[in-house]
Amino acid sequence: MKIAVIGMGYVGLVTGACLADMGHSVTGVEKDEGKVELLSRGEPTIYEVGLPELLERNLDRSLTFTTDLQEAVRGAEIVFITVGTPQSEDGSADMTYVTRAAEEIAPAVTGYKVIVNKSTMPVGSTRLVERIIRERAGGEEFDVVSNPEFLREGTAVRDFMHPDRIVIGTDSQRAAGVMTELYRPLNAPLLITDPASAEMIKYASNAFLATKVSFINAIANICEAVNADVKEVALGMGYDRRIGFEFLRSGPGFGGSCFPKDCRALIEIARRSGYNFYLLEGVMQVNREQMELMVRKAEGMLGDLKGRRIAAWGLAFKAGTDDIRESPAVEIVRMLMERGAEVVAYDPRAMGNARRALPLLECADNPLEAARGADLLMILTDWEEFKFADFRAVGEAMREKKILDTRNCLEPISVRRLGFDYQGVGR
16 A cells, blocks of 8 residues: 655654565655654654664565655555644643644545544544545545554554554544555454544553553662562562563653653643543652652762762663663653752763753763762663673772662672672562
């Protein structure tokens, strides 16, 4: 099929590259000419495992990039909208980019097309986009469907190619048939439902996963108080098939471009519908407090943080990505610096983005250099290289041998044998 993907951010770029690899003819649309030039040379504008290989394999064969939205739409059977839906001041999703994309798509609708809302959008967005296009499309036939993404940064390519399920929200049999054919090669469970339910599935899924994270973090804090080990507790819980092991890892809180934004948006959707979502508000409160708790733990290990040197390993909101949006690591570093600590950070992928967010942040070329002369090492992102670092050399480089492992990456017994004062979360 001939496909246009509008917006080359995380979702759009991965979606376009994967669809091209499935054999479809894909045109990626991006207004930033610099990005188009980079992508046309096969240079990804984000870090995502497997993405460079997809670009190299499909460029000039089934994948091209352009700044010309209307030309791309005119030649497409299916048009994906993957532009940003940033958070407004009240927590709701800002639909400015979506409505602008719909307005630009409308004049190029010539012959039947399926317009796909792929970005995370609030309930009612399918109808909104349909109304905008219908007012401007001059009577041409089209359908708008909701097809929410469930991609995790760091494993987005694998998630697209091996999805747990594909959700299609539409009232049109014709559009359902087109979308079914599009995704047939993936051989995944396909749920066809009404647009509002499809839109709600994405928010409900992310809110539930965020709830699991905040729940296990609350349990971790109780574990510390009663001298239990949250890793053992999570293991015992996870074997229950009704609960499962996923998202039961305690840490400094959740972040990224999805969970915080989608939870706030769902709280606002509920509020506008006359319902107070106290449960989800509590999830967000626990998440905020968890980051503050990590700073208090550092103060408990060092006392006054003013003038103390702290090595921060990790800045990305999770391993496998260079994304620092709503990163607990960045927020914790910010709070440490506000309390007068001298922070030296290292992250294998996210330091460039972090420097833009924290211009005064000192960064090191490698983990050992970050730890040199430090009074405390804080592990803030669970990159694999941190788990297998030479902690004997790290200990020799530090001024004081103290580790605060906010991701529970390390085995406490092993590092304590090397003379470290070690603290994890809920251990």
